[in-house]
Amino acid sequence: MIHPSIEILNKVYGECETSIKRYEALSQQFMEHFNSEQMEFFSAPGRTEIVGNHTDHNGGKILAASITLDTIGAAYPNNSNIISIFSEGYENEIRLDLSKIDEVPINQGSLSLIAGMMKATTNSGFKAAGFNAYISTSVISAAGVSSSASFEMLICSIINYFFNDSKMSYIDYAKIGQYAENKYWSKASGLMDQMACAVGGTISLDFSNDVKYEKVDFSFSKIGYDLIIVNTGKGHADLSQEYSDIPMEMKAVANKLGGTLLCDSNLPTFLEHFKELEESLENDRALLRSMHFYEENRRVEEAIQAVADHNEKHLLKIIEESGNSSWKWLQNCYVATDNKDQKINLALALTEIFIKKIGDGSCRIHGGGFSGVIMSIIPKVETANYIDYMSKFIDQKNIYPMNIREYGAIHLDKL
Structure with a gap:
């Protein structure tokens, strides 16, 4: 079975036995849905907010961190304008034609979110193109640990690696996710969720002048x-x-x-x-x-x-x-x-x-x-x-x- 190396899994998760099983199942689903063994693996965590509740949207400060629950994906470019995503636990495909992105209605779940992210990506001067992905998550949904931001940052890591030579910054990631939530989900979110999921570890955030962050050497x-x-x-x-x-x-x-x-x-x-x-x-x-x-x-x-x-x-x-x-x-x-x-x-x-x-x-x-x-x-x-x-x-x-x-x-x- 296909999975990331044991060395990398131990580095990210502190173990490999459970994580190997997750990625093997992920790769198997990718092969079944897309009939291909060509894939790369991506991960984005959920987040915890240590101190700084509801301050980001008004230019405040936060101490936040990523957590060990994460969203993982197997993905690969498909040489087209079509983004095709399947998620564990959901039967329906998320299918976006990038040439018809302006036809996607707002507030229509994951399709609207992906459309908003791709719109923000190209508006920011970066490239978006078609890819196939199978996604699975352990981040608790609709429960305050940023399952949506984890999903968004996973998608950003995919398009950054495949189409933008890894030139996108974590702040670019966060603003792309925020734009999609604000404009395509009608959700007045700040940038904290996305920044904490994107950067990793414990970070201090200051939103008083755009967004600044610093890594903090801390864990409970x-x-x-x-x-x-x-x-x-x-x-x-x-x-x-x-x-x-x-x-x-x-x-x-x-x-x-x-x-x-x-x-x-x-x-x-x-x-x-x-x-x-x-x-x-x-x-x-x-x-x-x-x-x-x-x-x-x-x-x-x-x-x-x-x-x-x-x-x-x-x-x-x-x-x-x-x-x-x-x-x-x-x-x-x-x-x-x-x-x-x-x-x-x-x-x-x-x-x-x-x-x-x-x-x-x-x-x-x-x-x-x-x-x-x-x-x-x-x-x-x-x-x-x-x-x-x-x-x-x-x-x-x-x-x-x-x-x-x-x-x-x-x-x-x-x-």
Whole structure:
């Protein structure tokens, strides 16, 4: 069977037994669907947001990382204008004729997303051409770990390698994915998801002047903790309005303060004009969300310093503060119009009881929020106990111990 080398698999995944089986199954499906043994392998991870919830779209700061759940693909050019993609678990082909890209309607799932990405690719001066691909993913869908961004960054790595001599940057990748989501999915997303999936490892992000990123030498595993994602059981695929409201409300405050984004102002200026903002906007939630933004930027800076100082206890405290701010100020732990459904808050409350009992750890809402997943940081010696405890309330198959992955969106054969 065809698969990446054992050396590369060990380098990316830290093992080869499970990953070989995944790639062998992937190559078998590629051969069955496209009747060819010519293929190259690609991978793009999901992501975790450590601190910096809903700040990217207003020019804020984030500490984020890629995770060990990933989307993988076998692909090869087909010397045509047709992009043909099959995905594990889906019967229908995603088929895009690049010569008819302007005829593709928006908001039509993966086809619209691919069309938007190819449009952004050529608009950015890069080349798009036809290819065949079979794709499989372990990234939890519609649950806050960026399954869509993982898919997008995988596609970018494919077109970068085959058609652009690897000249596209991670920022190019991210902007292509963002354009597709904004214009072809009507989703007001920022760049954080795409950047964290593309770059790999732990990174600090600053969106105040376009986007800047730096690698940060950090993983929870190195300091004796496990990163555990708990899926509360309800996806957030139908919450576009809730997600769009957050950046728009923040921008409304920024406009009143004479800027475009909240990064154009600061907390002292906001407080100085608080009463007039309150009276003119008549939207207390917008004010709370703006205060979350200013304080979250401060927490990101403190978290980066805590990592540099090897002060893990302070880092855990910052993560807890960030999560509490998301819960109380940002208000993205449940949908206001459906306040009887609070699965995120229940999972957080149950985890806080466990953490209080053992006297160590941290937890927070993870990702866009309103439903989906929470992130728990648990001492390795207590991970099994935490999983047993949470399994009393949530199906164990929805509890995912994982690590921060060093590699982002990659072509495995050229790693």
